[in-house]
Amino acid sequence: MRIATANAYDLSIDALSKRQTDLASVQEQLSTTKRINRASDDPAGAARAERALANEKRVDANQRAVDASQNAMTLTESAMGDASDLLQQARDVIVKAGNASYSDAERKSLADELAGLRKQLLAVSNRTDGAGTYLFGGQGTNQPPFLDAPGGVQYRGSSGEAESVSGESLPLTIDGQNAWMRARSGNGVFETAGTATNSGTAWIDSGRVTDPAQVTGSTYSISFDVTAGVTTYSILKDGAPTSVSGAPFKPGQAIEFEGISANISGNPAHGDSFSMSPSRPDQSTFDVLDRAIADLYTPMRTAGQIAQSNSTNLAALDASMSQLAGARSKVGETLNRIESVTGRLEDSRLASQTERQAAEGLDMVKAISEFQNKQTGYDAALKSYAMVQKISLFNYVS
DSSP states (O other): OOHHHHHHHHOOOOOHHHHHHHHHHHHHHHHTSSOOOSSOOOOHHHHHHHHHHHHHHHHHHHHHHHHHHHHHHHHHHHHHHHHHHHHHHHHHHHHHHHHTTTTHHHHHHHHHHHHHHHHHHHHHHHOOHHHOOTTTBBTOSSSSSSEEEEEEEEOSBBBBBBSSSSSSOOBBSBBBHHHHHOOTHHHHHHEEEETTOOSSEEOOOOOOSSOOGGGOOOOOEEEEEEEEEEEEEEEEEEEEOOOOOOOOOOOEEEEEETEEEEEEEEEEOOEEEEEEOOSSSSSSEEEEEEHHHHHHHHOOOHHHHHHHHHHHHHHHHHHHHHHHHHHHHHHHHHHHHHHHHHHHHHHHHHHHHHHHHHBOOHHHHHHHHHHHHHHHHHHHHHHHHHHHTTOOOOOOOO
């Protein structure tokens, strides 16, 4: 069979082009450190790498949402810490106001101090995350959630929590109404109070539950009778007489009935009375401070009235502080959960990166060895072509 010179040239050029293409392909893999640079390199491997990349992008998006929640909850926890400090200062002021030796002018000065603390507390409750979102705005509001109206502070936010858009349910805000305005009054089961017309020196504490099974949820009234120097008391239940009538009274001794108990200290006057009614779940922190301020501004109060208001305001403030502490604890739990979520996302991202590397990653040792082989083959093809190029009959024609 006869092989023409042109055919030999074509075969040599084809071999040279193929080796050059193979060499360029390996060079590209080495420069990108990827075995697959386009889908045609390995369709199945490219699809596998694409799925891993898509999952990695989803993890990144979820992580951004988690970071937003973490930032908001960190700021919220800080705000609650500031609020707790302010409330503790307010409590110290109320305790100081219970000093029987203080004059009305001194109590007025303490009331001014409480008013300043209340103003700071309102600013904390309307704090934002720096981007215009109110931390205590609930499900969202474009205005401060707490409004200082003539009748007291009102909540203008939306109940609930705004959550980040991600695979994890994480809050961006908290329900400010629940944190600031839904404490239970009194001791959480019932609240005690003295009648405004009481003229004696007696006052009642916040009381306690002695037997939960006997608690009825009724409203009671303890009325006193002072005759010939002997003090007795009678108890009314929802306005109706009970079996406790004309019982002897001893100051400071607990009065127990139907699963509840309270201590009345001091000496009641004839006709003085105290009430014990079911606790309400709508006590506002700001209303507690407003009542305390109003009490301290009121002059010419008796020792019993001062002791009573002081005891009532302290119990109410403690309940509000407890409610805020519960909300703060919830925020702390959320921050702990965010740490766990972040760990899971990091694990998922690492798994996706590992999967993508396994699908399209390049074995550098193998690639370098292959590159050297391809380069050697290409050099040999060049030399071969150079030798074939010189083969011609015209070289032998004289």
